Amino acid sequence: MIALPAAPLLWLTVTLIVFEGADLVSRRSGRHPLCHPVLFATPVLIALLLISSTPYRVYREATAPLTFLLGPAVVGLAVPVWAQRRLIRRLAVPIGVALLAGATTAIVSAVGILWLTGAPPVLLASIAPRATTSPVAMALAQQLHGIPPLAVAIVLFAGVVGAMTATPLFDRMGIRDYRARGFAIGVSAHGLGAARAFQVDATAGAFASLAMALNAIATAALLGVLAALL
Amino acid sequence: MIAAIALLLTCQLLGETIRLATGLPVPGAVVGMLLLLLWLALIPRERPTLTAVTGWLTAHLSIMFVPAAVGVMQEGGILARWGWALVLATILSTLMTMIVTALAFRWAALRWAGSSA
Numbered sequence: 001m002i003a004l005p006a007a008p009l010l011w012l013t014v015t016l017i018v019f020e021g022a023d024l025v026s027r028r029s030g031r032h033p034l035c036h037p038v039l040f041a042t043p044v045l046i047a048l049l050l051i052s053s054t055p056y057r058v059y060r061e062a063t064a065p066l067t068f069l070l071g072p073a074v075v076g077l078a079v080p081v082w083a084q085r086r087l088i089r090r091l092a093v094p095i096g097v098a099l100l101a102g103a104t105t106a107i108v109s110a111v112g113i114l115w116l117t118g119a120p121p122v123l124l125a126s127i128a129p130r131a132t133t134s135p136v137a138m139a140l141a142q143q144l145h146g147i148p149p150l151a152v153a154i155v156l157f158a159g160v161v162g163a164m165t166a167t168p169l170f171d172r173m174g175i176r177d178y179r180a181r182g183f184a185i186g187v188s189a190h191g192l193g194a195a196r197a198f199q200v201d202a203t204a205g206a207f208a209s210l211a212m213a214l215n216a217i218a219t220a221a222l223l224g225v226l227a228a229l230l
Numbered sequence: 231m232i233a234a235i236a237l238l239l240t241c242q243l244l245g246e247t248i249r250l251a252t253g254l255p256v257p258g259a260v261v262g263m264l265l266l267l268l269w270l271a272l273i274p275r276e277r278p279t280l281t282a283v284t285g286w287l288t289a290h291l292s293i294m295f296v297p298a299a300v301g302v303m304q305e306g307g308i309l310a311r312w313g314w315a316l317v318l319a320t321i322l323s324t325l326m327t328m329i330v331t332a333l334a335f336r337w338a339a340l341r342w343a344g345s346s347a
Binding site: 016037066074098113 | 238245254258263264271280284287294299300301303312317319320323326333336337338
């Protein structure tokens with residue numbers, strides 16, 4: 001067997017190249033939700049790790065610089081929220097009501113339905129933050145003693161479901177207000193939902209990204225209270 | 231540029247410190263987000279560099295959680311046993327949350343703001 005270069009250099013390089021390839025597919029598809037770059041890059045990287053019989057621990061440590069960036073990225077979500085402060089003040093009541101209703105529904109429905117199937121607590125903890133953006137969901141799953149990679153997979157899947165169903169769903173419900181539509185997809189389907197909303201309508205997109213950032217706070221607070229009570 | 235990065239890291243560091251010191255069951259980065267919001271409110275001025283840095287981070291969020299997503303390779307057993315339940319709960323929860331949020335927004339907008347398109 002040939003000697004491989006140092007793990008961080010090797011796996012960081014491979015991750016960037018594979019992701020860029022996946023991103024090309026995604027761009028070619030016109031950013032279709034089913035072609036999200038992470039959905040393509042992840043299985044390819046898993047295959048490469050299995051072929052080279054590299055343990056996940058080695059890969060995780062090698063790619064730690066990428067994971068590290070999630071922290072400052074989450075902190076930075078404050079900037080778009082601050083930029084929308086006039087909007088938030090003007091529509092404080094509908095935004096507050098919808099956020100609380102949505103964040104509560106997301107947690108209760110996901111955990112409740114999974115609980116009904118008899119799934120163990122570690123899975124309930126992994127699905128509880130399913131409506132937040134991936135980095136926040138990872139941190140919350142860790143906090144609740146869930147499985148962070150599983151939380152990421154669930155969050156991605158929720159994003160794909162939301163992005164693909166939102167337009168027919170809201171049309172059928174007769175909801176024509178793009179503020180309500182955008183806010184709802186942002187609360188339920190985070191970044192993927194917001195990306196979809198921007199394709200449909202600029203107002204919907206702005207409300208969706210605002211909802212995503214606010215829901216990171218709301219879900220963290222609700223799960224925090226829940227964790228303190230249990 | 232460095233100042234903006236230092237500001238983000240300082241907020242995260244303080245958030246993490248507060249979490250560890252108080253046992254607050256909320257991720258340090260989310261506490262850091264609230265601290266940055268507070269900072270922006272206390273010292274309101276134009277911050278083009280901070281906006282550019284956070285915009286870059288947000289635009290490249292996807293690749294940052296690839297390493298974590300690859301971790302599902304260790305969860306084959308769980309997915310084989312519970313995958314169907316996770317899929318079912320996620321689909322239903324995503325739809326229910328969109329329905330409830332959209333209805334709540336429309337109801338509250340009509341009730342209080344008095345304007346709905």
